[in-house]
Amino acid sequence: MHLHETVFLQKPRIDSRSEDGLRPEQFIGNIEFEGVDFIYESRPELKVLDQVSLKTEVGKTIALVGPSGSGKSTICHLLLRLYDCTAGRVTVDGHDIRDVNVKWLRQQIGVVSQEPVLFDGSISDNIRLGREGATQADIEEAAKMANAHNFIRRFREKYNTLVGQHGTQMSGGQKQRIAIARALISNPRILLLDEATSALDSESEAVVRDALEKACKGRTTIVVAHRLSTVRKADVIHCLSQGRLIESGSHDELMAREGLYYNLVTNQTEVDLHPC
Ligand SMILES: Nc1ncnc2c1ncn2[C@@H]1O[C@H](COP(=O)(O)OP(=O)(O)OP(=O)(O)O)[C@@H](O)[C@H]1O
Secondary structure, eight states: OOOHHHHHHHOOOOOOOOOOSSOOSSOOOEEEEEEEEEOTTOOTTOOOOEEEEEEEEETOOEEEOSSSTTTTHHHHHTTSSSSSSSSEEEEETTGGGBBBBBHHHHEEEEOOOSSSEEESSSSHHHHHHTTTTOOOOHHHHHHHHHOOOOHHTTTTGGOOEESTTTSSSOOHHHHHHHHHHHHHTOSEEEEEEEOOOOOOOHHHHHHHHHHHHHHTTEEEEHHHHOSSSGGGGGGEEEETTTTEEEEEEEEHHHHHHHHHHHHHHOOGGGOOOOOO
16 A cells, blocks of 8 residues: 555544544543654655654653754644544543544643734633633633733733734733633643744743743643753653654753753754754
């Protein structure tokens, strides 16, 4: 069988509105990738993930690092079930995610992306997007967790302040905190943080980082790290290169190994950042 046909057979359409599948009660948020391969249908010649195995559990933060194109975002896409893996399996609390209801799965995962998008509407509307039917009290609680309540309170219109294209201009740090509040309002068991590459001023960065550190408590967190200086605190750092997990460990362990991570940290410019 041609590779392309194999991919086609192994990638059923994922219907995000389907009512099928498990909705595990008392979900904890443990995650495991077991021998995961992934190939995009449009690029059958490229194995984007090659036998990736990793696991993590509630209360822990793992960081994914590696050169551009090494597969970090793809790992997150598979966990969100935007695509199904080509081989192996991804489980949450031991359940293959292909057996789990897709809508339910995505509700368990709070995503804070690199460049948060705020929609035209009020601050409340933007935070409420994270959970349909959230009350004003829920919104303020999420904003407090995200270190956003205090700056929102200082706006004349408070939570009714309009943001987005036609609203108040917000700083990068303020937008990020609104996005964090949006991710936290559903009290997700899993947090996916696609770390910002754009520089915030150091004061905003400290407030955002503090909000994220609070947000990670009691959840399973995966950070896609673009700035190596911020991954040191992760419980386990996974280093990827061309779709393969090359090494895993704490910052100190990986520095002592003097392998890929060490090279990325000590001399980023010498590492081929665009291998593909
Ligand atoms: N939709 C797609 N179709 C085909 N190939 C893709 C698609 N998305 C990503 N790729 C390829 O898959 C590989 C892994 O990409 P991925 O985005 O996971 O890497 P990454 O490590 O997150 O990179 P970066 O640090 O630049 O965000 C790259 O070679 C990329 O070109």
